[in-house]
Amino acid sequence: MRLLHTSDWHIGRSLHGTDLLAEQDRVLARLAEVVATEGVDVVLVAGDVYDRAVPSADATAVLDRALTRLRSAGAAVVLTPGNHDSARRLGFASGLLAVSGVHVRASTPRLDEPVLLADEHGDVAVYGLPYLEPEVARHELGLAEARSHEAVLTAAMDRVRADLLLRPGTRSVVLAHAFVGGGVASDSERDICIGGVDLVPASVFDGVDYVALGHLHRPQSLSPRVRYSGSPLAYSFGEAGQDKQAWLVDLDADGLADVRPVPLAAPRSLTVLTGELEELLADAAHAPLEEHFVSARLTDPVRPADPMRRLQARFPHCVHLEWTGGAEVTDGRSYQERLAGRSDLEVAGEFVRHVRGLDAGSTERELLGRALLAAGRDEVAR
Template sequence: MLDAQRNFVDQLVSFVEAKSVDVVLIAGDVYDRALPGLDVVKLLDEALVRITQAGASVVLTSGNHDSAIRLGFASRLLERGGVHLRTRIEDLDVPVILPAGVDSDGNTANVAIYGIPFLEPRLVAERLEAPNANHFEVTLAAVERIKRDVERRRLAGPVHPVVLAHTFASGGITSESERDLSIGGLGAVPLDLFEDFSYTALGHLHGRQELVPHVRYSGSPLAYSFSEAKHHKGAWLLEIGADGVTGVQEVLWEAPRTLAVLRGKLEDLLGSAEHAWAEAAYCQITLTDAQRPAQAMERLRTRFPDTLVLAFDPEGAEARSKTSYSSRLAEAEDDLGVCCGFLDHVRGRSAGEAEEAALREALEAVRLEEAEL
């Protein structure tokens, strides 16, 4: 998906330039695995250079897909170029400070941007002095550390805290392409943990969504599973002045390809004009033919060349499944019936004329060989 990712970076850089964006916030899952491919690392390098050349700083945290140590390499050096990495616990209460102007009381205000990377409870609970190794306790400990720093800074003047956090917040809508943060769904943290901040930019869930006005997910810039087919990919443009947040606007990214989730009988899908829009899309197709069509993928790709996922959900399959294979085997009248029944069982389609003829010939050859012994 490198070409699609490059297309997104082009859109992002153009938006930064057009809107004179001051800072780009990236809340984790920069990569899809701890050891990313060289092309992906190069693309991130190019993206960070282009964003900073366009006039914006970058604040970036690590997610559960990233290696925090690898992503955080050379963080102090990168900071000199306007790229601020927040991948270490030691930097939880080290904000990026941006001037916000003079407020209505005549005081000089600042925006303080903090980053909470993905916190694996078993690895960080002791270091954060959390009483229990779970997502709530370690996130609470991180938030409390940030709040103490905010209060200390407010002694010198107004501060509007903005927090990046890579976590699963209560109320978020998931999709199939996210990696679970914990077994049994115990990884969710309550929204009220973030109620004392001016804004919280969340990462992890792939759908762009507002949980409450000051807590939002930007979502992934591209769709990474067909469960995201109805997502409108984008980001949030946050405006902060001397008196705090003054506005949040949606930003939409143009997808290089649409996703199509189609369902129906093979001949209907191939012939219906209503599916013409999907001919240039990435497709997930479920066939409902009572019998599994031969060469289904090859035939579908004559119209939908980018069919990536093919599934079968035959009509009447539920009634058919109630009859056990052994019961159907017992009903076979001869060896040919057993062979044809097996084909029907494993692939959901009975033998065609040519297949039945080949099986009959093979069985006859075996019968003749046995007769000669």
């Protein structure tokens, strides 16, 4: 049996306020192409299907198209909710969807009921563990004191292993959404730490043939059988240049046979550009980057006028701007100490210099003084 391990689709997410639904639609269509060309039997989606608990109508339409394409390409689908999803909303009509080959495993009390799929070697039991919020899951799992991710996932896996004992010879796959020890985070995941007890040891998942993890957006292997697929798109500029992929997983008669990456080309790459504004606008070497999502870090000693509009004239998908040229290093004194003995006009003038990198002119100082007088700060006029 051949499986395609994916996770963290985050349908509906934006990049610095820019809608990514078109890019998400394209990369999810690529998954259906992989299913068709590689002969994939089952697609696994390990949580964070949507980016928010109440997705928009446009986001649900993207998911609808993605699932339809995957089924049309010939694969069954097993998906679970992550910490961004609402398990109850994602699980709506799961019984009807299962009839069509889309299996949504969103119920914590029923997490030890696998999706049973068969090949020429027999059954494969696919257990979908929804994201387990400790304070909620401990009640659903009947745990009196457990308040950590490790405790609730251990209890969940104990149930899975108990069910597997009743299925001798059955190969097994688990989907889980968690921060597992040894994994490397990016800067686009939402923190799932509850009192510092978010980390889960990989040994919690002992006893199954393959563990398809979600939550961390960087693809990585914690062991040959425990892996993160990562997100199919980069969702922050900290992931710029990161290769995205899914895992192609083969099971034979004895269990895990082979795992290999399947590259997922970005519909639109992310690029960070650093330099002075005029330099970024004129440099011919940046021509191949003009259709990328761009984050610009300007090093001009004085803040340029209207920089975003000018950047977007060349880089229409520039979505983030940071000016670093006028940054000041404080001398270690507190804010109160730095203001001591200074007039309001002096403080306002320093603010102008801080945000612009240039002192206020005489006319500007006059206007600032008049504004402070109008606000009742008449001592500045003396």
